[in-house]
Every structure is written in C-alpha cells, then in structure tokens.
Amino acid sequence: MALGIGDDAAIIDPEHIPAGQKIVIATDTLVAGRHFLEHENPADIGHKALAVNLSDMAAMCARPKWLLMNLTLPDINQKWLPGFQHGVGELLQKYQVELIGGDTTSGPLSIGFTVLGLSSQPKKRSDARDKDLIVVSGQLGSAAFALNNPGQCSDCDAQLKRPTPRFDVSEAVKGYARAMIDVSDGLLADLGHICESSDLGATIQLEKIPIHASIKADSAWRDHVLAGGDDYQLCFTIASKDKDKLPTDCAVIGHMESGEGVHVFENGQKLTVKRSGFDHFT
C-alpha cells in the first residue's frame, strides 16, 4: 500500500483506502530538555513520543496506519538510537503501523513524528452541542502526580512514562461521540479548546472525575487533575440519550452549556484558581 523508506518520498495509493474513510494526519515535535530528558530510558522516550502522537489519532477516532519519523541526533548519541527504536518498534507492531519514511539529521536531540491514519468519522473539537454531556476516559491527574511524586504510585509512574493511546475508547464511542480531544495539556485547557471551537461553555464536577486513590497524598492533587497534562485520556461530548452506551472505563463529569469557559465545582462549591493552584472560591 505504501512505498517505504529509501526514495525521495513515500507513496500511498488512495485506491487502496476503503470507501468512506478519510485520511487523518497528526504531527508532533518533542525536544530534549523540554518534552523528555536525555538521561531517561530511550525505550521509554520512544514509547512515549509515539504514544503521544498516536493519541491524536485516537482523539480523531482514527486508526493509525503510517508513520514518518524525523530524528535529530547529536553525533555522540548514536548508542541512544537502538533503545529508542525498540520503544517505537513495540508500539508500531502493537498498532500495526508501517514506518514509511522520515530522515535522520545531526543536531540537538529532537523527535518528530507524523502519523497518518484512517477514519470514517473523524471527530473535531467544534462539534459539541449545548447540553451535551462531558465524558472522560480512565483517570486524570496520575501523570502529573507521578511527575511531582516519582516512585510513590507505580500506576501513576507508568501512566507518565508509558501512556496508552485510548483506541479502545475511541473505537467504542465513535458512533455517537460528538466533539473529542485528548487530554495532553490538562483537562481545563483541553476542554477549553472544545468550548472555544464549539462556541460554548462547560460546567464540570471535580468529584465526578475518576482519579487514582494515591494522588490525594499530594495537597496539589486538584491541580494535577484539572491542569496536569500528559495523561492522554480522551475527553469528549455525547448527547445525554447516549449515556448508557458508554464503556465502563468512561465517566460523565459535567455538561456543555451556552456561555464560555470551563466552570468547576467540588461538592457544589465553585472552584477558582489562586496563586497556589485550584481552591474553593470563598
């Protein structure tokens, strides 16, 4: 289906794409020192870098098919490559994604991934409607907890190091989900993108957001849940009539409404952001 590495370009033949499928393309750059640390396990770096990119496919309800990989490597760091490739290769195999091109350049360490996938119903951020229910998959805040409290919660550490793109959820809900996004920058920021794109506001209840029991050990746990990124769970909206179809791993945490911005309540009390993070509005 695709001409691979070793020519000026890769080739995909649209005649081999099933009717009704659209091509979905996501691209990400990850820079050493900013998105990952050079001394981290290179297989973990490879896994996470690709998982982050694949998560964009899940957020579009697309199945990933082809990958372009652009690596910029310091000359001294060639031994880093086999570990990295192992981490990437595991995920490529798991999701049956074909590496069709890319380049390797000498320079400060960074990773560029471009994934192409197919979707019959790509989900946009702009398709939420007034009164839609807001749903999240899995648990939020685990990755941010792990970043701030390494070694204190092995599930959280795994969530930070080796996130899983939620294709299981996107596949299950693609028939009825409306707007969808993955939680990469934190729930408030990402749900905020849905609000802006859909020209709506949102109200959510903190106590309805599934969290790992361990994270309350950190007094800043609300910040991790609401503003911590890197969980790569899905956040999407559905019509209330579709609520009973949701997979067990999904929770309704609020609803879309006219207006703008994301309003957060905890047991009926409105939360607001203070200098120290999220707190009850008093």
Add this chain to the structure above:
Amino acid sequence: MALGIGDDAAIIDPEHIPAGQKIVIATDTLVAGRHFLEHENPADIGHKALAVNLSDMAAMCARPKWLLMNLTLPDINQKWLPGFQHGVGELLQKYQVELIGGDTTSGPLSIGFTVLGLSSQPKKRSDARDKDLIVVSGQLGSAAFALNNPGQCSDCDAQLKRPTPRFDVSEAVKGYARAMIDVSDGLLADLGHICESSDLGATIQLEKIPIHASIKADSAWRDHVLAGGDDYQLCFTIASKDKDKLPTDCAVIGHMESGEGVHVFENGQKLTVKRSGFDHFT
C-alpha cells in the same frame, strides 16, 4: 478538501482525489548551524527550506498540495518568525500549497516540513534500465561555487539561496522519464542512488554537464559539478528513443549500463577522486 490547523489532526478526503492519483509524502528536517545559519535572512531560510522539500515532490513527478510545518524556535528568536513565514508563504502561494497542520515548539532552532502531493506516475529511483540515457536539468555546481565563492556570481548566489524546484521539467517529462532523483547531495551521490536502487552502473561525460561559465574561476569546479550539493536540479533516465522530446533546459550527460558505480570521463579521459578532489586519472 483538508481540515486545517486547530484540531488534533488534519483531514484529507480521498474521495476528492482524482482517480489514478497517488499520494506522495516527503519530509525533511533542517537544523540551524547545519543546514542553514541563524544569521541568514529568515525569508531566504524559509524559501530554501520549503524549496528543498518541494524538490522531493518534483523528483517524484508529483504536484505538492498540502504542507505540515513543525518549527522549533528558541524563545529569544520570535522576531525571526515573520520573515521566515514570508519566505514560506511566497512559495506556498506560488505552488498553491495549503498549510494544513504542524506545531511550534520551544528549543534549538530547527525546521521540519512534510509535504503531501499527488502524482499519477510517481517516479522511483529503482526504475532505470540498462542503456537508458542519463539527463540533468539546468546547470550543476552553481550552489557549491556560491558557497565557496560568495558574491562572485549572482546567478550562483541565487541558486544557493533560493533554489527553484523543477516542476516545469518533471511536468514535461513525466510521461517518459524512468528513474528520477533531485540533486541535493551532489550528482555522483544522487546518481549513485539510482544506480544502487536499479542495480546498474552509469557512465557520464563531464563536458556534457551544463555549468555556469563563471564557476571555472574556481580550480575546484569539477568537485562543485560532481559532488557539490544544493542545486536541486533533477537527474533522471529515459529511453534513448525519447531523447528528442526533452525540454531545452535538459541535457543528456551519459548512460546507464550493467555493473555498478558512476564512472566519469572528461574528453575521453577517466576522472578519479584524489585527496584534493576530482582529477584526471593518470
């Protein structure tokens, strides 16, 4: 046809792609200090970075349609961006390419371009046949001359700073060209790729390669013509029966043959590589 910037991914609908067209994808990373210098005119950098990537489309006989742009920018360098975008924007407009996605990251300056195009007859490096004629477009060695002798040949300086992807040539010859590549790493290296991929050798005559008259002022001119990169002309093979169809800006410089490697003659004398560069074999 494509959902643009501002969602998790861009979308292309294969139903809008004309029958028989294939999708061709090329990606390049350009790193400051290696592929360009930070103090260069940012509009020139933008122009060249995109032209280099578009040249891969020309080398596949594809028409570029969509661009993903991944920029990594140092925080201090935000004022660099408008000039760069101007250089990129001019070429996007000229070739009617749509910017459909990408990202901007903070880090050491680098540019990643991924271009998607369409081609009814994508040309591969592996399709040369024994006795094919070897053709190049334009003049070779100008960019390398300019790099080594700045300000001494304005045409050469322009070729180095603002190369033109040769869509005019690829469009004219797409019906009969066999293997094709763009001359980015130097003629010997790039023709060498055709030889390897096609499992053949090649013989070329130096005196048949079109050059700018000015470059003979540099005693290393043979090196510039044979091994200088950055000209972004096309090198391709054709059946000898198709010779008279070639555009005027193209020259036959040799032929494919059984064997391996590229053999270079100058006025009947074999050239070889010495420590100082190319010289007559004596």
